Amino acid sequence: MPGKFSVAIVGAGLSGLMLAIALRKFAPDVDFEIYESATQLSEVGAGLSLQERPWSIMQALGLESVLKAIAGGGEKQSISLSYRKSDQAEGISIDDIKLMETSFTFHRAALQKILIEQVQSTHTIHLRKRLASYAQSKDGPIELRFQDGTTATCDLLLAADGVRSAVRASMYSQLADAASTSGKADEAAELRTYVEPVFSGTIIYRTIIRLDDLPEEAKAQPVFHKQGMTLYCGKNKHLVTYPIYQGQSKVLNVAAPVTIAGQEGTIHPGPHTASVSKEELAQYYAGWEPDVQELMKHVDGALKWVVNVVKPLPTFVHGNVALLGDAAHAMTPHQGAGAGQCFEDAFLLAKFLARPEVTKDTLSVTLKVYDEIRRPFSQKVAALSRMSGKTAHFDTPEFADLTEEQSASGTTLSLEQLRENVAKLKELGDWRLNSQVGEDLSDALRKLDAALGAS
Missing domain, CATH: 3.50.50.60 (FAD/NAD(P)-binding domain)
Structure with missing residues (x-):
């Protein structure tokens, strides 16, 4: 019928x-x-x-x-979020948050x-x-x-x-x-x-790290044992990691968004996806804190994704x-x-x-x-x-004059400023809970x- x-x-x-x-x-x-x-x-x-x-x-x-x-x-019955300021030789733990959200x-x-x-x-x-x-x-x-x-x-x-x-x-x-x-x-x-x-002005590099395949000395590194989501923040870029399961194997999902200054709203010529070497990804995070360097050491290439909106x-x-x-x-x-x-x-x-x-x-x-x-x-x-x-990349009006070099010095922003920025990030996601x-x-x-x- x-x-x-x-x-x-x-x-x-x-x-x-x-x-x-x-x-x-x-x-x-x-x-x-x-x-x-x-x-x-x-x-x-x-x-x-x-x-x-x-x-x-x-x-x-x-x-x-x-x-x-x-x-x-x-x-997960709750979401653990760890925020770090990482675009410097010694990273700073900004805040750890637990959201009571499945x-x-x-x-x-x-x-x-x-x-x-x-x-x-x-x-x-x-x-x-x-x-x-x-x-x-x-x-x-x-x-x-x-x-x-x-x-x-x-x-x-x-x-x-x-x-x-x-x-x-x-x-x-x-x-x-x-x-x-x-x-x-x-x-x-x-x-x-x-x-x-x-073009959104952002390119994201996506990859995974297979934890079972890590060398024995790397398996002991704390960066590979974090259970929640970690945001490694810096000027014009950040890095997000969290564990997922691929079949029965636990892997670490890695997403690395990079802002291309002045390109938001333009037409990107493409290609819009491409497989790239670990070296192309790692160059953006040179000089970042040791945990990020450890991550970069063990990625096996990445998928480059031009984020169009x-x-x-x-x-x-x-x-x-x-x-x-x-x-x-x-x-x-x-x-x-x-x-x-x-x-x-x-x-x-x-x-x-x-x-x-x-x-x-x-x-x-x-x-x-x-x-x-x-x-x-x-x-x-x-x-x-x-x-x-923009908030994760310190790309909002209050950070308009902050350069990548100043941010990398680790002395320009106070812990209070960093925590205020994280509070704004959390507030931006509150709609999901309300x-x-x-x-x-x-x-x-x-x-x-x-x-x-x-x-």
Whole structure:
């Protein structure tokens, strides 16, 4: 029996996979197809941490037990954070904080593998389907046009195709064309600036250190036995480490963000990812404290990731088309919140589409409510993440005159100044502790019901 309407999910990354799982559970009367541009599904990435908000979504989807099985020892009832000033010969312990917040750490590839298996148990993911554009008419279905010359149709197009979203490019090109036709040249020019992502000004080097493979003399080093998250901070760069499990093996996840001065908001020419030598990574941390030098000694190369972001969009929706995940709000990773925000988009959309009152005729109204709720929230998180990076890098107005050389001297900043900076970092992340997905969902459903009643 046909569903009440048809959905096309473009993109089979974390957002698209989570959306498919959520639709299957909450909206079984909705037909959906998944289209992915890659020739094969592969699991990539390093460490990923889920706190209470995204974890509550996993519980609602019935994924708790299967994900706990791959978390290994990664389940924590509290989060220990250790902050250090490290861009100097002798590091300074600034503060140690314990947040009473449940956290699960995973190897990203292991999490993605589980989600792929969940989806493929009931649905086919159509591979080699790179979207070129789409067209929607007033009364007919949306037509998807793929680069291989094939087409497909749907009643609702949900774009989970990442930071370089083809759907976002098509959406904002169409909005710009409409503005231009109406004689609004300035508005059209502004709309076209949302087609491509922009460079955040940060490059992150990601790697892992396999603790079982360390030389015996290194295994005794305390830096490899820290159980929580450690932030080694310095001017224009920092380093984050925390343990994760890869199968039964414990590894140390290492993320090293570096600010490229004056580049934020530009278009990066690429390439946007590349494998690099340990020497390229280590050069940025020359002269840093001994613990950091010990880490650099035992990394085995790294993945260089140019962090591109999506500028705050004026809308996530147009007609019966909606953006979610990185296609809508790709952000910096300084709060570890990007994946969680993707999951929240998918969860809310699935819950909305499951409502009996949501039909083919009310899809556009439903998407407007999704936009009103998820756009300001996710964009606020993106802004907080950006500020967290700047704070960790001493790149806020109060440190505008601080040079890397002055910071490396270890005498320019007092311990009081450093602790004030850490307090700001903590405050920037307090939103996770002061809100719950369940309460937000209840409010969202009330707004949806009101909008549908008025339509």
